[in-house]
Amino acid sequence: MTDDDGNKVHADASTFSSGVTKEEAYEQVLMQAEGLFFEQRNWVCNLANTASLLWHAYKSMPGASAEVNWAGFYTIDPLSTPQKPQLILAPFQGAVACQTILFGRGVCGTAALKQTTQLVPDVRLFPGHIACDARSLSEIVVPIVVDGRTVAIIDVDCAVVGGFDEVDKRWLERLGGLVGGGCDWP
């Protein structure tokens, strides 16, 4: 669909065929995201559409991935200080979520502080886990680092233990790179 300004976007970007592999669904997310970011660098807009792409991709995936119950982003809280940086909730799909998370706290805060992906098969075993939603049993958090600075994280929760693996890690890290380079960050 093209509106009169040539703003090409269609909800069908969220349509993923059932029966695709995890790799194929992630590949579609990356391609759609790249298209959406063309000539649009507003971070709120781009994270909102990317959260939608991810959510609908998981619903089309086989196995545990279809049990994903939260997919979205946190960014740096503009009101936090470099001395005590914290994340703040950004666009997502799923249930209401924790608003702020200090760097170093829980799975999200650890990924933000260490700037490394946290792949957690069972969040109940993660020291200092912040249980926003008791239904979430596994989690993957990918930091989005731009010029050495954590600007945001991708956070995905799953309602079953062991919901994520190295395939998720590899593709979400690629997505993190695309999102990091595709937006103007505050």
Add this chain to the structure above:
Amino acid sequence: MTDDDGNKVHADASTFSSGVTKEEAYEQVLMQAEGLFFEQRNWVCNLANTASLLWHAYKSMPGASAEVNWAGFYTIDPLSTPQKPQLILAPFQGAVACQTILFGRGVCGTAALKQTTQLVPDVRLFPGHIACDARSLSEIVVPIVVDGRTVAIIDVDCAVVGGFDEVDKRWLERLGGLVGGGCDWP
């Protein structure tokens, strides 16, 4: 759930009993939103959680409301000019959506320009309708006006004709007032 910083939020805020009336579900949205906005005025964070509340509320409502297929926000595009203002996509739940909408264009742009709620029983009959998603057949758009300025809109789409009525209008306008006063706008 309370994390160590006293950041009280729980995913159960998105849990709506089935069998509630539309009025009861909206009332819960308003109450939960008011709680979430307490000591948190970040607009991205608050719109993200409010979109989640709305989405889950509709899924619990009887009748056409349960057919809502998109619920979220657009805000003023910070890169647009007062001479040619446009909306830009903000947090939502549902399928990928149009990124920018000029004031005056379509249902959203009309609500933003006229600063009046647009309750559209059949979007196919609305002049200049922008069909982001052909599955959306009815729509309600409520402007969020702060100090005379349109800062955002609430946009809700439904997959059936006539999905919204005066009850939706009244409650979404109350929600718009709460959101408008509860966030710091850019």
